[in-house]
Amino acid sequence: MTFWFLLLLGLFTYLMVQRSVANITKTPVWLLWLVLMTPAFTLTGWTLMYGAKQTPPPSLIVWPSIICLLLYWLLFQWGRQAPKNIQTEPQTSQLQSAIHPTAEPVTVRPIEPTEEIQLRNCFPWSVYYIQNIEYRPQAVICRGQLRSPPTEAYQKIKANIESQFGDRFLIIFQEGFNGKPFFILTPNTQNNAKADARNPEQLTRPGLALLLLFGTLLTTTFVGVKMAGVDLSTLQSNPVNLLKGLPYALALMTILGIHELGHYLTARFYKIRSTLPYFIPMPFFLGTFGAFIQMRSPIPNRKALFDVSIAGPLAGFVATLPLLIWGLAHSEVVALSEKNGLLNIDALNPKYSILMALLSKLALSTQLTSQSAIDLHPVAIAGFLGLIVTALNLMPVGQLDGGHIVHAMFGQRKAIVIGQVARLLLLLLSLVQSEFFLWAIILLFIPLIDEPALNDVTELDNKRDILGLAAMALLVLIILPLPQAIARWLQI
Numbered sequence: 004m005t006f007w008f009l010l011l012l013g014l015f016t017y018l019m020v021q022r023s024v025a026n027i028t029k030t031p032v033w034l035l036w037l038v039l040m041t042p043a044f045t046l047t048g049w050t051l052m053y054g055a056k057q058t059p060p061p062s063l064i065v066w067p068s069i070i071c072l073l074l075y076w077l078l079f080q081w082g083r084q085a086p087k088n089i090q091t092e093p094q095t096s097q098l099q100s101a102i103h104p105t106a107e108p109v110t111v112r113p114i115e116p117t118e119e120i121q122l123r124n125c126f127p128w129s130v131y132y133i134q135n136i137e138y139r140p141q142a143v144i145c146r147g148q149l150r151s152p153p154t155e156a157y158q159k160i161k162a163n164i165e166s167q168f169g170d171r172f173l174i175i176f177q178e179g180f181n182g183k184p185f186f187i188l189t190p191n192t193q194n195n196a197k198a199d200a201r202n203p204e205q206l207t208r209p210g211l212a213l214l215l216l217f218g219t220l221l222t223t224t225f226v227g228v229k230m231a232g233v234d235l236s237t238l239q240s241n242p243v244n245l246l247k248g249l250p251y252a253l254a255l256m257t258i259l260g261i262h263e264l265g266h267y268l269t270a271r272f273y274k275i276r277s278t279l280p281y282f283i284p285m286p287f288f289l290g291t292f293g294a295f296i297q298m299r300s301p302i303p304n305r306k307a308l309f310d311v312s313i314a315g316p317l318a319g320f321v322a323t324l325p326l327l328i329w330g331l332a333h334s335e336v337v338a339l340s341e342k343n344g345l346l347n348i349d350a351l352n353p354k355y356s357i358l359m360a361l362l363s364k365l366a367l368s369t370q371l372t373s374q375s376a377i378d379l380h381p382v383a384i385a386g387f388l389g390l391i392v393t394a395l396n397l398m399p400v401g402q403l404d405g406g407h408i409v410h411a412m413f414g415q416r417k418a419i420v421i422g423q424v425a426r427l428l429l430l431l432l433s434l435v436q437s438e439f440f441l442w443a444i445i446l447l448f449i450p451l452i453d454e455p456a457l458n459d460v461t462e463l464d465n466k467r468d469i470l471g472l473a474a475m476a477l478l479v480l481i482i483l484p485l486p487q488a489i490a491r492w493l494q495i
Contacts (some may be wrong), residue, residue, distance in 0.1 A: 016040055016445070019282050030082030038075045038169075042067040043441070068444060075448065110148060114143065118168075125163035131186070143172075145186040147333035153184065153460040155251065160186065162172065173301065175275065177459045178414055184460045211278040220252055223290030227251030230381045252290065254385035255324050256282070258319055259294045262392065265310055265318030267296050273307040276300040289388065304458040309411035309467050312404045314476055320393045320477065324362075327386025331366035335378040348384050350376040354490055355436065358480040359390065364493050371495050394481040395442065397474055399425045401449040410453055412463055412471045422451040429482075 017036045028035075045067050045361035114122065119136065126133040126147065133147040149156055164174055169192045172188040179185055227248030228235060236242055263280035270277040276299040283292035302308045340350035353363035353371070364371055371377075381385060399405040399423040410418040426446050463471075485495075 028082040143188040157458045215282045222284040223252035224248035226290035251381035254382045258389040261322040262319030263294045265314035269314040271312045277318035302456045305411040312407035323389030330380045330383025334380040335368045348379045354485040358487040397478040402453045419451045
């Protein structure tokens with residue numbers, strides 16, 4: 004199990020580094036990956052030498068983590084690619100890749116003096132009083148004073164620019180770090196969009212999606228067979244035993260699939276081009292590495308950013324609840340084990356999570372006492388994993404769903420601060436619940452800045468703000484342990 008966990012962690016860490024920093028630093032990805040994995044390798048070496056029963060000294064955990072964190076930052080900065088021009092906003096250098104991640108770099112055609120006059124005329128003084136225009140290799144930045152509601156200003160100026168320049172530019176309305184909104188014009192590369200319009204299968208790839216779906220069903224079924232206590236060597240002589248893995252497989256894939264369908268259908272509603280959900284099969288551990296979709300066009304506004312981001316976790320959570328309650332009702336109550344842990348599915352202490360404790364008490368009633376643990380039914384295991392997936396996605400950091408949600412609610416500047424606070428709070432929580440330690444370390448390396456929407460200034464309505472706060476409350480209920488006062492009241 005240690006080998007498979009280390010392999011899974013190594014794969015996830017490599018993909019995270021490859022995706023987040025490979026394009027902005029010359030330091031080799033394998034070297035950054037090796038630095039990040041050093042604490043895990045150190046602990047694994049200790050376990051192999053002294054056994055799992057002997058607790059490693061705290062210094063073996065703390066010092067490698069601190070040293071590797073500093074070394075990672077130094078290596079990243081040492082290889083960081085210098086910008087070709089002075090940038091007034093940190094996200095300007097990544098703007099083109101954020102909007103068209105698969106597009107080749109495009110050089111903006113120079114705007115002639117006559118065109119600059121045309122551009123200035125697109126900004127009515129009563130809507131947005133333009134003060135200066137700045138030129139970048141891949142963007143034109145227009146700064147001034149906002150004199151009308153943000154939505155009205157964006158729609159009016161967007162229409163004016165399109166009437167003068169056609170579809171030559173994408174128009175982005177963003178709030179600067181000084182609190183003043185400004186417009187950015189970037190080249191509108193339409194090649195991918197036109198290709199997808201001619202051949203939708205080029206974007207969605209239904210054949211690939213079905214192949215991955217079938218492969219993941221097989222891998223999760225084999226893992227489910229082991230969770231059901233069936234010896235895999237008996238499958239050849241008695242293939243019917245394979246059906247015992249289906250409850251876990253179907254429950255987990257339903258939760259993950261509905262999560263991604265929430266994102267996909269909401270993106271389609273807002274006419275955002277996106278791929279079908281792709282499952283990632285894995286022939287060990289949980290049987291899958293999750294599922295994902297890719298969005299291939301910019302998000303129009305913060306309302307769409309919020310709706311697309313929150314649809315996945317909420318849809319997945321709604322699917323998780325009935326499966327988890329049913330699975331808990333069919334689970335076995337056992338005595339608390341000496342081997343405590345959040346992922347001990349044979350003797351899970353439900354008090355590690357407020358929500359898990361409440362649902363366990365609802366499903367098992369008086370069977371659950373203060374000295375009880377739960378031997379989870381395979382469906383309950385899938386439901387419990389669904390809670391963990393929901394919590395991890397709701398973390399308000401960077402490009403996670405939670406990061407997009409707080410960005411849409413509070414704007415990009417405040418979202419960066421919230422993400423930094425969330426990182427530190429999870430690190431503190433990991434001192435109490437050690438299972439969160441590796442995730443807390445990983446969050447430290449996820450960039451806090453995510454892509455802006457085209458209209459990134461117009462704020463959300465009150466209903467969406469309340470829904471976003473409810474999602475953050477759900478995160479707290481999942482990850483925080485049950486307080487003793489509530490445990491006594493529930494008699495667990």
